[in-house]
Amino acid sequence: MxxxxxxxxxxxxxxxxxxxxxxxPHFSSFLFHPSSLSLALFHSDSSISLYSSFSPFSISSFPPPQTTLPPPISAAAFLLLRNPNPITLFLISSPISGGSAVLFRFYILNSARKSFTPAKVVCNHSDFKFDESKLGVVFGVSHGVSVKLVADVNVFALYSISNGKVWVFAVKHLGGEELKLMKYAVIDCSLPVFSISVSFGVLILGEDNGVRVFPLRPLVKGRVKKERGANKKSLNGGLEKDKMEIKKLPLRNGMIHGINAEISFADGSKLMELKFPSNGVLDERVENRTESAKLRSVRLRQDSREGIANFVAFKNKDDNFESIKIPVKSAKAIGIQALSSTRFLILDSEGNLHLLFLATSVHGSETPYSMKQLxxxxxxxxxxxxxxxxxxxxxxxxxxxxxxxxxxxxxxxxxxxxxxxxxxxxxxxxxxxxxxxxxxxxxxxxxxxxxxxxxxxxxxxxxxxxxxx
Known part of the structure; x- marks a missing residue:
């Protein structure tokens, strides 16, 4: 060897x-993105130096960084977009307005110029506002003392210690250097969170004596809320176009045969079908009684019993919420690393490693899971x-x-x-x-x-x- x-x-x-x-020179940490060979060096003054196509064995000292990001920066993560071509983003968060809000800034890797350039972000959610002067998106929640950012493919999550919340977001590439930001889920944290991970379609929170696993798909898809009294115009105009689309189905001789519209995501997966009364011709009177649907962001508690989350304890195999008893001096899950889509390494505060097993497909409370200490x-x-x-x-x-x-x-x-x-x-x-x-x-x-x-x-x-x- x-x-x-x-x-x-x-x-x-x-x-x-x-x-x-x-x-x-003092550096507190760094991030490396293997798929794009990008490196982010975190300086002691909370500034960041970005390098692309980083090859440590071909240089003896660092050249000037292609991109430098000024302080203050509270958290950062690499984010990979696949729709369909892979695009590497670098995302940072900063406190603004005295910490009363969070500023997101996105940088797109330009492979030809070997540098990261600021991206323009489109967002139509009431909590978001793109600020041209700051080249970023202002998220209207308190930044607080500290935040954590984690990202995977097309999705990233923000955890605020002061707010006690986890927000799940999705990013879409609109072409060039333009992105679209969407908010999908909010998790209210009633228990301390010591680490967070987004990988292979699951969100994992590190807690006392174990981890809590959330499948991302039900979080990202949102919930459907039906509303009555909407006419045909409101049906077409009232839906959030960034999350769903309406597809008209042909009618025979003006008659309705039970179903005449379906709602589907951009990836082709069908969410639901809108059923209309099959009583003949769709006239104005029937239109005004049509039910419409809106997608709402998922909001749930960290210890929710809705069957979405699963708690996996270090030393307790029983997954019943009522039976989980946390010892007074229990180990905390302070690090989470994915080995594959079904296995994750968990590092606890006592210096021990645990292997978390998940099933090949994740289906809420039906997910087989277990933990073994290495x-x-x-x-x-x-x-x-x-x-x-x-x-x-x-x-x-x-x-x-x-x-x-x-x-x-x-x-x-x-x-x-x-x-x-x-x-x-x-x-x-x-x-x-x-x-x-x-x-x-x-x-x-x-x-x-x-x-x-x-x-x-x-x-x-x-x-x-x-x-x-």
């Missing part, structure tokens, strides 16, 4: 004042993995946030068995083994997987890249 190591010296903060000596010889503080559903053995990188990084292999020995046929997937044999150990000369602040066998490590004054072959 060969280990290739490469050191990169970090750049100076881009917004340091020339009137004062520049302080030693064995390892390190108190884990940092965790990174590159999701891959095509292999039975996956590489996971863990660190104690001191000077050690372990490359471990997580092997599902019974992957050939269909999980939907297994009463308790956690009973399957899961093996972990340390493949390689890396000792860093600098204290580890952050790690990110560039590929299955390559890792990027942020130290206190340098960045290191390691490739194992």
């Amino acid at each position: 060969v280990v290739e190591a490469h050191q990169l010296f970090l750049p100076k903060p881009p917004f340091s004042s020339p009137s004062f000596p520049s302080p030693p 064995t390892h010889n390190m108190k884990v503080r940092k965790l990174t993995v590159l999701p891959d559903s095509s292999t039975r053995a996956q590489t996971v990188w863990i660190s104690d946030a001191l000077h050690t990084v372990h490359m471990i292999a997580v092997t599902d020995m019974d992957a050939s068995v269909n999980q939907t046929d297994c009463k308790d997937p956690a009973e399957k044999l899961v093996q972990t083994s340390v493949v390689q150990a890396i000792f860093s000369s600098e204290k580890v602040q952050e790690i990110a997987a560039l590929s299955a066998n390559t890792i990027l490590l942020l130290g206190q004054g340098s960045m290191f890249a390691y490739a194992i072959s």
